[in-house]
Amino acid sequence: MIYLEFKRSIHNKTMIYLITVTTAAFVMGWALPFSLEHITAIRYDYYMFSTYTVFTQFGFLLFGFVTSYFFNKDYKDRNTIFYSYFKINIFKYYLMKVTVLLIEEIICIAGGLLIIGALFGSFQYFLPCLLLYTVVVFQYFIVVGAISLIFKSLLMSLGISIVYWIGSIVIVSFGGVCKYFAVFDASNSLYGHVEKYFSQGISVPAAEFTDPAIGFGLFIIAALILLSGTSKKWILKGL
Numbered sequence: 001m002i003y004l005e006f007k008r009s010i011h012n013k014t015m016i017y018l019i020t021v022t023t024a025a026f027v028m029g030w031a032l033p034f035s036l037e038h039i040t041a042i043r044y045d046y047y048m049f050s051t052y053t054v055f056t057q058f059g060f061l062l063f064g065f066v067t068s069y070f071f072n073k074d075y076k077d078r079n080t081i082f083y084s085y086f087k088i089n090i091f092k093y094y095l096m097k098v099t100v101l102l103i104e105e106i107i108c109i110a111g112g113l114l115i116i117g118a119l120f121g122s123f124q125y126f127l128p129c130l131l132l133y134t135v136v137v138f139q140y141f142i143v144v145g146a147i148s149l150i151f152k153s154l155l156m157s158l159g160i161s162i163v164y165w166i167g168s169i170v171i172v173s174f175g176g177v178c179k180y181f182a183v184f185d186a187s188n189s190l191y192g193h194v195e196k197y198f199s200q201g202i203s204v205p206a207a208e209f210t211d212p213a214i215g216f217g218l219f220i221i222a223a224l225i226l227l228s229g230t231s232k233k234w235i236l237k238g239l
Contacts, residue, residue, distance in 0.1 A: 002096060002099065002100065005097065006103075012069075012070070014069065014101075015104050017066045018063075018101070018105055021062040021063055021066055022108040022109060022112055025051060025059075026112045028051075028054045028058065029047060029048075029051025029053070030047060030050070030051075032050060032054070033047075033050050044116075044124070044125070045125065045198045045199065046198065046199070047116070048198055051133070052132055052194060055132075055133050055136045055137065056136055056186065057186065059136055060140060060162065060164075061162070061165070063105075063137055063141070064144050064161045066101075067145055067148065068147075068148045068154050068157040068158045070097060070100075070101060070148075071144075071145055071149055072148050072153070072154040075152045080234060090149065090230070090234045093234075094149060094223070098145050101141045102141060105134065105137050105141075106134055109129075109130055109133045109134055113125075113126050113130060113133075114126070128197070132194065139184070139215070139216065139219060142216070142223055143161070143164065143223070144157070144161045146222070146223035147160050147161050148161075149226075149230060149234065150229075168185070169182060169185065172185045175187075179211060180214060180218050183211050183212045183215035183216075184212065189208060190204070190209070190212065193205065
């Protein structure tokens with residue numbers, strides 16, 4: 001079934017959309033320092049951090065639509081009954097969809113980093129950036145994917161995702177346990193350590209990845225709870 005999902009993803013142009021938004025993230029990472037800071041040249045390390053900022057601060061807008069489209073397309077095409085024939089429940093379906101998006105996005109990010117590395121003549125940050133960018137986008141797939149399964153309408157799914165994104169920015173500013181609503185937000189300590197890594201070459205302490213790990217755990221638990229509440233209506237929504 002994973003193979004079929006990849007074929008359907010290509011047929012539905014989801015991969016093209018992922019390539020497009022990932023390219024947009026890299027372009028924004030390049031353009032923003034020139035427009036906001038009025039610099040005349042950009043270093044490789046600064047560009048990689050600038051792109052990381054784009055992924056963390058604008059990722060919901062960039063990747064939210066693609067994720068909602070990938071999930072809600074099955075509702076529009078009335079495909080849910082197809083999955084029921086193969087004994088695939090909503091949890092397997094969700095996991096399969098997120099896995100396909102994640103693998104395709106890893107390919108997109110890796111391709112972008114290879115091109116950028118070739119342009120700068122260095123691949124020093126290829127692996128760190130591949131990891132950082134991927135985990136940031138992964139949270140969007142988890143959150144927006146779950147929301148898209150609850151709401152049949154693409155516009156509704158995207159709208160609720162944007163509301164969550166804006167709300168998380170406000171909530172995370174209170175600190176404490178609220179930081180788990182947006183673990184990669186600039187207000188959290190990990191962002192500052194990543195900045196030091198690119199600007200000063202200071203390694204990010206392993207303890208700084210504890211909050212993202214907890215955050216992902218909470219995201220997954222929340223997603224499973226939401227899916228369990230709509231599991232009986234899932235097939236009917238696609239009919």
